[in-house]
Amino acid sequence: MDWFTADTHFGHRNIIRHCGRPFTDELDMDRQLLDNINAVVSPSDTLYHLGDFARYHRTLAAYRSKIRCRNVILVLGNHDPQTRAGEPKMRFLGMFSRVYVRLRIRATVGETKRTLVLSHNAMRTWDNSHRGSWNLFGHSHGQLPAMPRALDVGVDAHGFRPINLTEVASIIESQEAA
Numbered sequence: 001m002d003w004f005t006a007d008t009h010f011g012h013r014n015i016i017r018h019c020g021r022p023f024t025d026e027l028d029m030d031r032q033l034l035d036n037i038n039a040v041v042s043p044s045d046t047l048y049h050l051g052d053f054a055r056y057h058r059t060l061a062a063y064r065s066k067i068r069c070r071n072v073i074l075v076l077g078n079h080d081p082q083t084r085a086g087e088p089k090m091r092f093l094g095m096f097s098r099v100y101v102r103l104r105i106r107a108t109v110g111e112t113k114r115t116l117v118l119s120h121n122a123m124r125t126w127d128n129s130h131r132g133s134w135n136l137f138g139h140s141h142g143q144l145p146a147m148p149r150a151l152d153v154g155v156d157a158h159g160f161r162p163i164n165l166t167e168v169a170s171i172i173e174s175q176e177a178a
Helices: 013-019 026-040 057-065 165-177
Strands: 002-005 046-049 071-075 098-100 103-109 112-118 134-137 150-152
Touching: 002 165, 013 026, 103 165, 134 165, 150 165
Parallel strands: 002 046, 046 071, 071 098, 112 134, 134 150
Antiparallel strands: 103 112
16 A cells, blocks of 8 residues: 655654644654554555655664655655755665655556656646646645645644555545535
């Protein structure tokens, strides 16, 4: 099963205050976020993390090792270690199955093949947006208004847990029907 999340900001104390997260401190936040991930994402699933994984680059490996899912794919966020050109830093690449700046995947939603454009930031237009593709993103911490065929998959928007493709489809399709 495919799962999506963003903006965990592991180890980032100030994100609790900045986003009004209901945690006592970063240790409480980190434990709860990791528990929430491991409660729903199995080791054989795929977890797409759409950026801002952890606050401190030196602790990335420790946080990644606590996620039981073997196939974690990262789309870089502005807080993730990258070069000035926006490419992932080499020492960072081995911590995840793959690391991308932006990613386009094909997924089966019900009986329909759908293109999903995965990015850290929301886009107003994206690859094949005029043909029904969806943009999944993070960065906005649940603060952007709903947009057609786009969804913030960040933890702040979904009860501090990842959401799966079926949930994504249900949310986007209900927005389109409204």
